[in-house]
Amino acid sequence: MSVDMNMKVLVVDDYKTMIRIIHNLLKQIGFNNLDEAENGAEALKKMQGGETYGLVISDWNMEPMTGYELLQKVRNDDALKKTPFIMITAESKTENVIAAKQAGVNNYIVKPFNAATLKQKIVAVLGEF
Numbered sequence: 001m002s003v004d005m006n007m008k009v010l011v012v013d014d015y016k017t018m019i020r021i022i023h024n025l026l027k028q029i030g031f032n033n034l035d036e037a038e039n040g041a042e043a044l045k046k047m048q049g050g051e052t053y054g055l056v057i058s059d060w061n062m063e064p065m066t067g068y069e070l071l072q073k074v075r076n077d078d079a080l081k082k083t084p085f086i087m088i089t090a091e092s093k094t095e096n097v098i099a100a101k102q103a104g105v106n107n108y109i110v111k112p113f114n115a116a117t118l119k120q121k122i123v124a125v126l127g128e129f
Helices: 016-028 040-048 067-075 094-103 115-126
Strands: 009-012 034-037 055-059 085-089 107-110
Touching: 009 016, 009 040, 016 034, 016 055, 016 115, 034 040, 040 055, 040 067, 055 067, 055 115, 067 085, 067 094, 085 115, 094 107, 107 115
Parallel strands: 009 034, 009 055, 055 085, 085 107
Antiparallel strands: none
């Protein structure tokens, strides 16, 4: 199974600098078709509005809808539930990791991270590229 490097990746974070950092890391590892949303509600609207994403990379802590709430809504939507989802957080609280796993997250990244870590997590979800 080969990964489509042209698939659209949605980066969700309420912090513009973090979106820029993740975009740069994704470009370093070969992804160029990138979209962004400032919070879970905006991301969900884009996903339900007909955009097809091959991967969602979302921060945990955002207002008004957190990444965790976004994950739950995506997993409960028949049209979206198979979308690969990676959660990013500054906190490595065990209960958060467990909650995200139970909600159906595909992988989990703790900040700070680099391109190698991001690629490793994406490969674990999508396969080698």
